[in-house]
Amino acid sequence: MAIDRRRFLKNSALAAGAIAAPxxxxxxxxxxxxxxxxxxxxIKVGILFSLTGSLAVPEEDSALVMxxxxxxxxxxGGINGQPIEPIIIDAKSDFKVYSEKARELILxxxxxxxxxxxxxxxxxxxxxxxxxxxxxxxxxxCYEGAECTQNTVCTGxxxxxxxxxxxxxxxEQFGPRVFFVGSNxxxxxxxxxxxxxxxxxxxxxxLGEEYVPLGSSEFGPVLNKIRAAKPDFIFSTxxxxxxxxxHRQFKQAGFSxxxxxxxxxxxxEIETKAMGAEYGAGHFLSAPYFQALKNPxxxxxxxxxxxxxxxxxxxxHYNMEETYxxxxxxxxxxxxxxxxxxxxxxxxxxxxxAAAGVKVSADVSPEGEIWIDENNFNTWxxxxxxxCQPDGSxxxxxxxxxxxxxxxxxxxxxxxxxxxxxxxxxxxxxxxDVI
Amino acid sequence: MDFTLASFVNALILxxxxxxxxxxxxLGLTIIYGTAGVINMAHGEFIMLGAYASYTLQNYLGVPFFxxxxxxxxxxxxxGLVIExxxxxxxxxxxxxxLLATWGVSLxxxxxxxxxxxxxxxYIQMPSFLSTxxxxxxxxxxxxxxxxxLVGIGLVAAVWxxxxxxxFGIKLRAVTQNKEMAASFGINSGQVYxxxxxxxxxxxxxxxxxxxxxxxxxxxxxxGYVVEAFLIVVTGGGALLGSILASGVTxxxxxxxxxxxxxxxxxxxxxxxxxxxxxxxPQGLIxxxxxxx
Numbered sequence: 001m002a003i004d005r006r007r008f009l010k011n012s013a014l015a016a017g018a019i020a021a022p023x024x025x026x027x028x029x030x031x032x033x034x035x036x037x038x039x040x041x042x043i044k045v046g047i048l049f050s051l052t053g054s055l056a057v058p059e060e061d062s063a064l065v066m067x068x069x070x071x072x073x074x075x076x077g078g079i080n081g082q083p084i085e086p087i088i089i090d091a092k093s094d095f096k097v098y099s100e101k102a103r104e105l106i107l108x109x110x111x112x113x114x115x116x117x118x119x120x121x122x123x124x125x126x127x128x129x130x131x132x133x134x135x136x137x138x139x140x141x142c143y144e145g146a147e148c149t150q151n152t153v154c155t156g157x158x159x160x161x162x163x164x165x166x167x168x169x170x171x172e173q174f175g176p177r178v179f180f181v182g183s184n185x186x187x188x189x190x191x192x193x194x195x196x197x198x199x200x201x202x203x204x205x206x207l208g209e210e211y212v213p214l215g216s217s218e219f220g221p222v223l224n225k226i227r228a229a230k231p232d233f234i235f236s237t238x239x240x241x242x243x244x245x246x247h248r249q250f251k252q253a254g255f256s257x258x259x260x261x262x263x264x265x266x267x268x269e270i271e272t273k274a275m276g277a278e279y280g281a282g283h284f285l286s287a288p289y290f291q292a293l294k295n296p297x298x299x300x301x302x303x304x305x306x307x308x309x310x311x312x313x314x315x316x317h318y319n320m321e322e323t324y325x326x327x328x329x330x331x332x333x334x335x336x337x338x339x340x341x342x343x344x345x346x347x348x349x350x351x352x353x354a355a356a357g358v359k360v361s362a363d364v365s366p367e368g369e370i371w372i373d374e375n376n377f378n379t380w381x382x383x384x385x386x387x388c389q390p391d392g393s394x395x396x397x398x399x400x401x402x403x404x405x406x407x408x409x410x411x412x413x414x415x416x417x418x419x420x421x422x423x424x425x426x427x428x429x430x431x432x433d434v435i
Numbered sequence: 436m437d438f439t440l441a442s443f444v445n446a447l448i449l450x451x452x453x454x455x456x457x458x459x460x461x462l463g464l465t466i467i468y469g470t471a472g473v474i475n476m477a478h479g480e481f482i483m484l485g486a487y488a489s490y491t492l493q494n495y496l497g498v499p500f501f502x503x504x505x506x507x508x509x510x511x512x513x514x515g516l517v518i519e520x521x522x523x524x525x526x527x528x529x530x531x532x533x534l535l536a537t538w539g540v541s542l543x544x545x546x547x548x549x550x551x552x553x554x555x556x557x558y559i560q561m562p563s564f565l566s567t568x569x570x571x572x573x574x575x576x577x578x579x580x581x582x583x584x585l586v587g588i589g590l591v592a593a594v595w596x597x598x599x600x601x602x603f604g605i606k607l608r609a610v611t612q613n614k615e616m617a618a619s620f621g622i623n624s625g626q627v628y629x630x631x632x633x634x635x636x637x638x639x640x641x642x643x644x645x646x647x648x649x650x651x652x653x654x655x656x657x658x659g660y661v662v663e664a665f666l667i668v669v670t671g672g673g674a675l676l677g678s679i680l681a682s683g684v685t686x687x688x689x690x691x692x693x694x695x696x697x698x699x700x701x702x703x704x705x706x707x708x709x710x711x712x713x714x715x716x717p718q719g720l721i722x723x724x725x726x727x728x
Contacts, residue, residue: 054655056554184699212698215659217650218456220449220580221693221701227575228442244556245650252577252649254568274556274651278566313555 037112039343042085043078043334045070046105048116048126053093054215057240058270058319059118062140063088064310065320066115069327071308079331080338087111095125102126106135112348113138113330115323119239120144120187124435127152131433136348138330140323142265142287144190145378145408148418148434151348153333153355154378155326155370156319157288159194160410161383162265166286167195167235168202169385169398170263175232176204181222181246184211188237191265194411195235207231212238217245223253226260236264243267244275247283257282269315269394277392287318288381289367290394298366316366325365329372329379332358352377356420370403376418378406441573446694447687452580454686455587459645460660461667461678462590463638469673470611471628473523474534477541478664479657481636485511485643486652487548490557500561500648504586507644508637515636519629527628541657549654557652559644583645590638594675597634607631670709672719680720685709 037043047066049059070084078084087109089101098117105111106129113136117123120143130137130151142156170178178199182188192209199206207229210222226234238246243266250262263284269291272280291302301324305311333355337346340354356374370381380403386394408418416425422432464478475481488510489503498506518540526533561579568577598604609617610624618624646660667685671677685705692701713719 052549052554052655054658056655057556057653060554210697213702216698216702217646217659218453218689218698220453221446221690221698224442224445224449224694227445227573228439241556241651241653241656248566248649249577252566252568252579254570254575254577270555274558276558276560278563312553 037082037338037343037346040082042083044085044087044109044111045330046102046109046111046114046116047086047088048091048098048101048105048114049089049118050093050122051090054240055093055118055122057274058141058317059091059093061270061313061317061320062116062118062323064313065305065316065323066327068305068308068310069324072304073327073331079334080343091116091122095122098122098125099129103129106130106133112136112334112346112351115140115326115330117141118319119185121185124186127435131435134347134349136352138326140326141319142322144187144194145406145410146190146412146415147408148376148416148423148431150420150422150432151352152377153326153329153352153372154406155329156322156379157286157381157383158378158406158408158410159191160407161288161381161404162286163191163195163235164198164404165383165398165400166263166265166284166385167198167204170233170235170261170284171199171202171204174261176202177207177230177232178204179207179226179229179231179234180209180237181226181234182209182211182237183214183216183239183242185214188239191237192235197411212242212246214242215240216242219246219249220253222246223249223255226255227253231260233260234262236262237266238264239266243271247271247275247279251279267388268317268319269392270313270317270319272388272392273315277388277390280388280392281390283388284397285386285388285394286383287386288370288383289318289321290384290386290396291316292386292393292395293366293368293384295362295366295368297363297368301366321366325360325367325370325379328360328364329355329358332360333372353420373406375420376406376408377420378408380405439573443694444574445576446690448574448576449580450687450690451683452576452584452686453689454683455580455584456646456649457663457667457682457686458679459583459587459590459642460639461664461671461682462587462594463635463642464661464664464668465635465671465673465675465678466594466638467632467635468668469675470607470631471527472530473527473632474530474537475635476534476538476661477518477544478635478639479659479661480541480544481511481515481639481657482643482646482660483548483652483654483657484514484544485640486559486647486656487552487557487643488640489644489647490552490559490652493559494557500559503559504641504644507640509640511640511643512633512637515639516629516633518636519632523632524625524628541661545654545657552654554654557647559647559652561648565648579649583649586641586645590641591675591679594638598675603627603630666706666709670712670719672721674721677719677721 049063050056051060070086074083091098115138137152139154145158180192261283333351337350337354355372359371362369370379383400385398387397416423422430423434467473467475485507488507492498492503565579568575606622610627614624667681671681688705692704
């Protein structure tokens with residue numbers, strides 16, 4: 001068959017159109033468009049975590065606790081009398097899968113919001129499609145900040161709510177000489193950039209900064225460098241399975257938490273249980289939530305979750321709690337959006353806008369009252385420092401006196417200030433969708 | 436970082452330790468690949484099964500850690516034997532198919548373990564005297580690393596004895612050199628292959644019970660080790676001595692580069708050097724004789 005000029009032009013135009021709008025490549029998707037709610041029908045949300053692969057250790061628990069929260073809400077009558085219907089997807093610890101599945105959730109399943117991601121790399125993988133479709137991502141864990149999108153709500157701590165208290169506390173308790181160890185990707189590097197500033201303010205001295213490949217299990221060379229540098233304490237941003245190998249080999253190399261503790265941003269109850277409590281005991285963690293927090297809401301949450309069908313792993317964890325509260329932030333925001341616009345006109349973007357200032361009260365949130373910042377849509381929370389005890393639980397040794405405001409650009413004042421409408425740069429322009 | 440003699444000696448000692456970890460991980464694969472020519476993609480999962488065998492024995496039956504190590508050998512060797520009899524033996528003449536088939540086996544094993552044990556990490560306890568270090572002035576080494584090193588030497592000695600001092604070893608080397616000729620002398624090559632595969636799997640089981648203590652017990656834990664193991668076997672050329680040399684050299688290179696630069700760059704550098712080496716010597720350090728399938 002000869003290709004005539006007209007057919008060639010037509011085909012080229014189609015191909016160009018397909019490249020320009022990649023979503024038409026997805027089978028079964030006819031039209032793009034924001035999700036909306038229908039009175040009386042289930043509210044569809046996507047749950048996008050890795051249930052398998054190297055990131056499953058923290059992420060599977062987040063997926064479980066999210067289902068627990070949804071069950072709890074549905075038993076209490078759902079939102080606006082409508083049940084919540086979770087669509088649970090395994091992202092397989094693969095960033096390609098994250099973005100493909102996020103696209104399916106938004107375009108095919110028309111979810112009102114996605115709850116998911118743990119590493120910053122996976123968040124950055126799905127944000128382009130979330131922003132393009134004006135959808136909504138609830139990101140329920142700590143991250144480095146320096147983002148200002150109009151389609152995310154984060155319930156975890158930012159760097160200024162995470163290491164800002166921890167570093168001065170450790171310097172004061174153990175001495176000024178510090179060694180930084182982290183996994184080799186964006187979050188540890190950004191966290192360490194922040195930590196260096198707090199360290200300087202606290203009068204500390206940085207002896208060395210080492211990164212190991214993500215997933216690496218050989219810490220011998222790093223531990224040798226630590227031995228030569230003789231720091232007073234170690235600041236760690238090692239994540240996942242590597243973190244467990246690090247703590248084990250630390251003790252096996254003859255180091256002790258009494259003389260050289262590890263101050264970590266990630267080593268919580270799940271990790272301590274996996275490494276064995278004797279390897280975790282004595283080390284420190286900064287987080288807004290610990291399983292050992294003494295308040296009636298947390299006691300109810302721990303007991304309820306562990307005795308439910310989702311609680312088989314036997315612990316609760318800051319990451320899980322941040323996921324749990326994100327479900328209630330969503331509830332508050334959705335109710336507010338329905339009241340403002342009516343059910344039929346609720347869109348993902350309107351839910352996000354309505355999340356501004358939404359509070360989760362102390363009788364729902366296990367970590368105590370939290371609320372969403374009206375400008376940058378991160379969370380006001382109370383950072384706490386815990387020390388791991390010989391039984392693997394954490395003892396809270398320091399708690400911030402009041403709520404700390406999230407500040408995504410705290411070490412980048414030159415870049416701008418995040419507002420609800422976008423990043424306000426120093427020259428007065430508003431930039432949208434900054435990632 | 437300042438160069439001092441003590442920290443350089445520490446790096447050299449650590450290099451030996453990293454090398455011994457590589458060798459323990461690669462030993463089973465060396466035997467399976469070197470004799471039967473099977474590219475066993477499920478090797479990492481055999482390591483993982485060894486770790487889970489130790490975990491199960493310790494947690495449910497109260498077996499002490501030192502006894503878990505040989506028992507893990509037995510358990511994983513039996514699993515390996517079953518897989519060989521049911522699947523691998525039909526594929527000896529099709530090396531590329533074994534690659535695919537064993538990859539499928541690895542997925543089945545990983546998901547099977549996940550179904551039985553769940554995907555949360557497990558914990559193997561070891562005697563507390565192993566979880567500390569020995570130090571002489573500024574020189575320091577962890578006792579568990581010394582233990583792995585000694586186990587590595589023990590395993591190499593045992594394999595060498597088996598290959599060169601027993602009747603089974605004579606048969607095995609005969610089958611490796613020329614399967615048809617060996618068969619014509621009355622050697623049952625199928626049986627030799629089956630036992631070899633079981634032996635290789637069992638050695639991976641021992642590696643698993645050691646690595647479960649050093650790192651973490653997870654259904655996916657084998658994926659990292661299989662890469663290291665293949666690196667050693669390919670660089671070494673498939674022979675026992677080749678694997679010993681290759682793991683020693685890569686272990687030291689990894690440690691010294693990490694001492695001079697950092698871990699990430701050291702890994703990159705080691706991989707690049709291996710690629711360059713294989714460009715000029717594709718048969719590896721020590722090429723095995725005999726007919727290659």
